[in-house]
Amino acid sequence: MKGSPVLVVGDSMLDCYWQGRVDRISPEAPVPVLCFEREWLHAGGAANVAANLVALGGTATLATLLGEDDAAQQLSTLVEEAGVRLRAVHSADMVTTKKIRAVCSHHQLLRVDIERPASEDDAKTLCELVCGLLPAHRWVVLSDYHKGALSHCPNMIDHARRQDCLVMVDPKGTNFERYRGAWLLKPNEKEAAAVVGAWADEAAFIRAMSQLREHLALEHLLVTRGERGISLFSAHRQPLHMPTAAREVFDVSGAGDTVLAALAGSLSGGQTLQDAVHHANVAAGLAVAKFGTATVTSAEVQEARGKHDARHKTPAMTG
Template sequence: MSPDPVLVVGDSMLDRYWEGSVERISPEAPVPVLRFGREHQRAGGAANVALNLAALDGHVTLATLMGQDEAAQQLRELIEHGGVRLRAVLCAQAATTQKIRTVCRRQQLLRIDIEDAPPPDATRALCTLAQALLPAHPWVVFSDYGKGALRHCDELLQEARAQGCRALVDPKGSDVERYHGAWLLKPNEAEARALAGPWADEQGFAETMAALRARLRLRHLLVTRGERGMSLFSEDLPPRHIATEAREVYDVSGAGDTALAALAAFLASGQPIEEAVRQANRAAGLAVGKFGTAVVSASELRGS
């Protein structure tokens, strides 16, 4: 049985890695001098979610914003090479978001961010595009990195519900009401605190998350908790806690994207929510064992 198609909407970015060696400190300032060796590039944000979905045998369309620049072309090539159908709104007034990391022996020395807030007409065009794509996609994933692509997230969630789509949201920021009515919300612990406020202990955590789920009328609230695994709060079911499956934490970059993608991939293939969460947990455990923004394939997950 073929999985349902999945629409990914959100903030995409180009992750660039400048690798080299450090053999001296600059005479100009007390900083290391990186002798550049090579550059490699990976897709980040919503694009990374989409590529992970495709690698897990999903049928994926990505709706996103890009500038009209060299970074956009590089990002487009990475996305399309990974088997994702790309529907991009191009904006000449804003640069494609980039994260440039300088790296020595796989240790980051410095990160440089290039980003512009997209103008209102670009975010409105993306909202219109995504709304037109919803009827063909029973599952929709919103990847919010706070860069502006999901400025109309509340409107898109309302339309997704009207179309009968199940929406999975990776949130950003403290504007909790913009995620009202999502089928599933997937914050990490820091994002959960920003949305719901602090807690003192495990009982407080469970009570705070149950209240957040009820307040936003979510079917499911999944909190990713690093070394503590994942906690799932569902309507009419008791909380479930899934222990982490990370073998060795090497780099957490993009692990949340991988977890979100695996969750969507297994739900779209007909798996129940708890099994999809377990597979997402396993996929995140594989992702943190890789360097940089990483893709986990179906064959890797089967062999883990």
């Protein structure tokens, strides 16, 4: 899948897992006592998109905001060891987002978030960095987690379009106007419903998503729908729907990152959009079967895709 480098921009975070066992309830409060056994770290957010893209055989540059703290150093090490080219704006005023999850027998007991959103000045500096990187990247991925890195998202999209870059966005929140003009927007079904309102049936869903794509001047709108699979809405084409490739759902953490990474990597490698969506669908099915924020490899996807295609005979998306 190796192709042209993909520029990944957005909010990065450090995912920290504290694993242990629970043998008793605390005498101080009615809460379980986790007897700590080990810790492991993983790149999260935009950093997870970039790491997955490389694991899937692509090439990625990550432009992001980080603090000047231990979490930033740990995250930088993870990203660089994954083979990602890191271009970070470091700020002493920012706290690198860290999510600590206490886990027992693959069950999450508690999550602690440590964060301080980026300042306007830091976000502006990142935007300037991104604009300087655009000429070397045809494909741009914006991963929004509402931590401040994409405060200048409209400017990034505008500059990317002027450079003939194709921008794919994983959105957050209910203000999708900020993503207007992107080449592709990838909300999940819940995020889409928060913007357009609930729909009564499949026909209403298709109408709502078609209108949303047109309203935002998007070339493509890709909606991930959990057990209902993936739906693609494109200009001048009939909607296309693909059933889920997931065999079992263990943990949905980071699944959206995997979809975006597989999609961008496939497209940068020369695949058609329909084939790239199929590739991303299979990759997502593997991601949700793993515990925690996890990367999916190219070899895993190829094996799973062969099995998926055999089960469905011809896996082409249906209109």
